[in-house]
Amino acid sequence: MPKSRIRKKADYTPPPAKQAASIKLESRGWVAPVMLALFLIGLAWIVVFYVTDGSLPVDALGNANIVVGFGFIAAGFAVSTQWK
Numbered sequence: 093m094p095k096s097r098i099r100k101k102a103d104y105t106p107p108p109a110k111q112a113a114s115i116k117l118e119s120r121g122w123v124a125p126v127m128l129a130l131f132l133i134g135l136a137w138i139v140v141f142y143v144t145d146g147s148l149p150v151d152a153l154g155n156a157n158i159v160v161g162f163g164f165i166a167a168g169f170a171v172s173t174q175w176k
Contacts, residue, residue: 120174127171134164 138161140148150157 118176120176123171123175127168127175130164130168130171134161134166134168137161137164 137149138158141157141161146154146157150160153160
């Protein structure tokens with residue numbers, strides 16, 4: 093009985109390697125100082141509010157001074173997203 097023909101399978105050739113795109117990370121020089129300044133201003137605002145029993149930094153705001161302080165801190169976090 094004759095032997096059946098065996099089909100040759102093509103050898104596996106892996107796809108060509110993709111070259112990694114060069115990502116240029118340029119850090120913006122203003123981001124870190126502004127971020128730290130906003131953090132410190134917010135912290136100082138809250139500390140001054142508590143130390144002076146609510147009479148400073150802005151007496152008319154009352155307890156909203158805490159919101160202003162946390163607003164500065166939140167702005168610092170928002171600026172930090174620009175840091176590379």
